[in-house]
Amino acid sequence: MSISIKNISKSYKKLKALDDVSLEIEQGELFGLIGPDGAGKTTLFRILTTLLFADEGTASVAGYDVVKEYKSIRRSVGYMPGKFSLYQDLSVEENLNFFATIFGTTIEENYDLIKDIYLQIEPFKDRRAGKLSGGMKQKLALSCALIHKPKVLFLDEPTTGVDPVSRKEFWEMLKRLREKGISILVSTPYMDEAALCDRIALIQGGKILRVDTPENIIEKHPKQIYNVRSRETYRLIQDLKDYPGSENVFAFGEFIHFTSSEETFEPQELQEYLLEKKHEELEIYPANASVEDVFMDLASSSET
Amino acid sequence: MKTIKYIVQKEIKQIMRNRGMLPIIFVMPLLQLIILSNAATFEVNNIRISYIDNDQTSISRELISKFEASEYFSVSEMYRSKKDADDALKKGEIDVVLDIPRYFERDLVRNKHNSLAVYLNAIDGAKAGVENVYLNQVVRDFNRKISLEIIQPEDKMLKQMNILSIPSFWYNETLNYKTFMVPGILVLLVTMLSLFLSGMNIVREKEIGTLEQINVTPIKKHQFIIGKLFPFWVLGMIILTVGLIIARLIFNVPIVGNIGLIYLFTAVYLLVILGMGLFISNYTDTQQQAMFIAWFFMVVFILMSGLFTPIESMPDWAQKITLLNPIRYFVEVIRMVMLKGSGLGDILWQFGVMSFFAVVLNALAVWSYRKTN
The missing domain is CATH 3.30.70.2070 (VP9 protein domain)
Structure with missing residues (x-):
């Protein structure tokens, strides 16, 4: 089991962001978290990436408990926050190098994993990240999230604000990563992207409405x-x-x-x-x- | 170690690439040092004085010519009546009015003493005080001169027994205020720059979202903090160096003591300021908030530092508060070392307090820095 979430609840003051959420995500699965803005997707991501403590419930990522073994989790997950959060004033290569260094690795060591993606932005490697187009930024962010060869990848609304062509390319990249055995949890507000996942969870108002394969969800309706x-x-x-x-x-x-x-x-x-x-x-x-x-x-x- | 080195490199790159900040960091403090040091003067010049001469005698005219000869006063037209003079004083056209009574000369000769009325615009109390001192000096001088002329020989014996005090101003013989102010202003600039830059630096990462990305990495707290603050520590040292060069070359401020001692003290002092900056950025979410809090502390620190007003003349409770003010210690130390030539033994107390502050503040800052929330 790659990600296991048991009865997680989280409130911000009076607002219940997550209400008794339970999910199981398999090794090597491309799992979609589908829901509108404010459904609680980002809160769940932040709990799983050890940035936030849940009020109730337990969760584990790659076999590590999110509270007790947060250090191990930080070493074995890649996280791409919804907002572009790399250094805009550093170049593409400098950003990648920076993240490689703080993970104690080098670009060369895990180059094969990011090669597909990095090759597309390599012509711009001396350009500042702030000057890249939306699709390029997203590829760079994905490269940075992958540079330490994570076991689990968290992508919070990776395709928001990205053009349709880049979105399509991005999902193809995710499928290739899954084949390398990386479990991927991706959230999106776009329903059409749901069909591209192995399994999806529909989430609204902090509650999971349904979990199944996209085909089953439609068929069983x-x-x-x-x-x-x-x-x-x-x-x-x-x-x-x-x-x-x-x-x-x-x-x-x-x-x-x-x-x-x-x-x-x-x-x-x-x-x-x-x-x-x-x-x-x-x-x-x-x-x-x-x-x-x-x-x-x-x-x-x-x-x- | 490699991680810290890389973060330091990254920070320096970012500082150098920030087109808007670079001139602010290097040019602003130097301009301020040059301009402020010339402007922040306690000397009072060009006191606009006027008079009402009700006596119109040679003695009263001689008194006025004394003021005309003084470099501190500029004498304007005489007023016919007290009312005209009062109006001018109210309008702020003049600073001081000298009211010479009728029969000034006659009474002076007859009674051997007389009094003058002086009206001062005291909206700025400190300035009025200085004006009064200057004025009294002129009057005393005048007094001595006329007593020789008009007072009878038998009184001369008395006069000669007057005691004259000759002051010797240690550490600043010519009472040059720049010698006194430049080191103090330099302290302010070093403090301001390192506090603002370090205070806003980590908040900036919060604002642009990069902190979130950093926090999910296995980077250690101390690596991140040291990596972030070290460049600003170096920057503070550079500003100090440039400031000292300007102080020496442009303002001719003597550096009597060991300059290494100033650097040693600054090294510890900067840790205090950077720790404070970090502490501020841990408790704020935007650069704007951080800026406001940093300013609040700066203003209190500056006014209670003993830079512009002597600490000894503050009320007792305020003096106690200044003990918590790091700028106070730095201003003391830089003046002691530069002007007086104090050695390590003389500044041991300040050095000890600063080291204590550095440990406490940085411990607080590191403790309050959280990767999770």
């Missing part, structure tokens, strides 16, 4: 989702919300995703209702659920 579209999107949302038995209505790309709480729901009846409301170019058909749909559904039912 009991509700049928309908894509609805008409010419006037805004009025459509209003009318769908007013429809009897309406449960979830939210925009998803060019469509509106709609679910009903009624077991006897018939799309035909909805169509008639909407036509009566003078909607033009109306389309209604069953859609394949995505992680986002499941999340929205679970989130809205956990709130009530």
Whole structure:
């Protein structure tokens, strides 16, 4: 077991950031922590990387207890905080050298691990880190987090504010790292990235809503989702919300995703209702659920 | 050791690359030393004096010409009435009014003594005090001169028995205030720079988030702290050196004692200041907060250091507080060593206190520095 979290709770004054969270993450797994801002993702990361003490519960990383054996953890994990936190006024190479030195190693020693990533930023090795583009910064940060060959890698929202091409590349890099036996815990607010993980945990309001593979999460979702579209999107949302038995209505790309709480729901009846409301170019058909749909559904039912 | 060396290297690189800070670190203190040392003077010059001459005799005119001859006074137009003079004093056009009574000469000759009224603008009490002393000197001088002229020969015996005191100002024979102020201001600059820079340095890492990254590494507390503070220790020493050179070359301040002793004391003193800076940065989250707290301490330290006002004239409780002020000790020591030539034995007390402060403050700072929160 690479990461084991048992009944962790943490509060900031009155706000409950984490509420009885338990998780198990396997060796060599790419595990996604999916949830909106303020769900408690960063708090969990900070507890696991020994920067914060939990109020209740225990956790271990790479077999070490986060409180008693924090020194061993610091030697065997890599952490990439959500905010870019390398020295902006040092060059790419100097940053990497600095982190290698404080981990008591050298770039050469673990070069094979970071080679794939570092090769892409090597042409800019004399450039100050502050002058790099978002995607480059992120690659440098990942290189720095990997320089000491960690057993577990923590990535807190690594793709926030990064362009789509770099995001795609980044996830490919993560997959290659997983093949080298490194366990990776990654958090993201982007639901589309969830499908790229081995397993995911949906988290909201400090509570874990569900833990499974992305496929299972979608498959096990009991509700049928309908894509609805008409010419006037805004009025459509209003009318769908007013429809009897309406449960979830939210925009998803060019469509509106709609679910009903009624077991006897018939799309035909909805169509008639909407036509009566003078909607033009109306389309209604069953859609394949995505992680986002499941999340929205679970989130809205956990709130009530 | 290698880790510390690398952190030191990193810090120096960062300092050198900070385009905005570099001139502030090196140019500002030197400019301040040169400008402040010329401006922070206790000498009172150009006292604007006016008079109301109700007597209009040769003796009253002679008294006024005495003031005209003095380099401290500049005599302006005479006023016709007391009211005009009062108005001018209120408007701040003049500093001192001399009121010569009617029958000044006649009474002086007849009664052998007389009095003059003097009005001083005492909005700045210290300045008014000095003005009064100068004024009395002129009047006394005048007094001696006319007594020879008008007082009868039988009184001359008495006069000659007057005692004249001749002061000899040790350690600063010409009472040159720069000799006295320059070392003190140098102390201020060294303190200010090292306190502000060290206080803001670790907070800065907090602000930009790099501290979080550092904290998950196996780096040891002492490695990080020593690595961070050492460059500022060196910087403080450099500023001291440049300041001493300026003091010697531009201001001609004598360095009577052993200069090595000043460096030895500064070495320990800087540990105190850097420990304090570190302590401040442990309890603040932004550079702004750190700056405000550092300023608060600086102002108290400066005003209670004995640099501008002698500690001996402070109330008893304030004197006790100055015992906690590191600047006080440094100002004492640098003046003692530079002007008086004191040896290690003479500054042992200050040295002991400083070493004690260094140990306590740094222990507190290291203890309060947490990698977790």
